[in-house]
Amino acid sequence: MASLKKETNTKNTLQQALEDEKAKIPSKYDFNKVLFAWEANDRLSYAFTGLQKSSFTGLVILFGLYFFWIGQPVLTLIIAAVLFILIVFVSVPPxxxxxxxxxxxxxxxxxxxxxxxxxxxxxxxxxxxxxxxxxxxxxxxxxxxxxxxxxxxxxxxxxxxxxxxxxxxxxxxxxxxxxxxxxxxxxxxxxxxxxxxxxxxxxxxxxx
Structure with a gap:
């Protein structure tokens, strides 16, 4: 029993020694350096002109009236919500x-x-x-x-x-x-x- 315990302790000691030696080996991240840096926008910027806004709004109204007429008012709300999200998205600067x-x-x-x-x-x-x-x-x-x-x-x-x-x-x-x-x-x-x-x-x- 004592021999088995001693052998286990020896293995643990060797394992710890191997891990300690491995930790001393530098990784490639230790030598990492910046080669070049630049700044830019995170996305392209888009801007609706007055004519485009009027055109989109007109289309939404036409589709909204059509879907309302055929008894699908929910689709009207969905189209209006999509247009609103799109306008908000392009209004936020990059x-x-x-x-x-x-x-x-x-x-x-x-x-x-x-x-x-x-x-x-x-x-x-x-x-x-x-x-x-x-x-x-x-x-x-x-x-x-x-x-x-x-x-x-x-x-x-x-x-x-x-x-x-x-x-x-x-x-x-x-x-x-x-x-x-x-x-x-x-x-x-x-x-x-x-x-x-x-x-x-x-x-x-x-x-x-």
Missing amino acids: QRVKHQLESVGIRSQDQLYVWEDMQMFWMAEKNGVIMLYIETRLNFPSRLIFMIETYEEAVIIAGNLIRTIEYRVLSEKQSKMDVSLEGEYINPVLFFGKSPDGVPLSQLKGKK
Whole structure:
């Protein structure tokens, strides 16, 4: 019995020693550093003109009268509620948020997304703003979306991203729907003739 107890204590001591040694090994997060940071709005801003507001209001009234006439007043209330929410949403100005490219990934609003979870990225121009899209291996979010306000920032960001993940090359021309939803795809040639530090694209790919 004493021998068994002694053996158990020895195992516990060895296990504790292994855990202590493991704790001494620095992780990649201990060497993490900020490579580049930028600020942008958290979403695109939309503004209804007076004519658009009048048109939407007129449509709601027409649909409301129609559904009321056929005995469906609840649908009238639903349409009015949707219009109200839409107007409130576009009336609230976008918030400024800070994003950081770091050694281990991208940090946005204190949320860190590591490089291992990212597959590819591309950029598009929408309403005068550069949109950065990153496909991930996660179920949620399956895609990260960031806004970039200047071409100079986009060049620096793309130059850092290409060291770890690939730039998506379109296999076919964008449809009008894709352009409307995502923006007009930006050809990587605009970014990668040379990187910000002068290194050719062929040497950048796969470089950490």
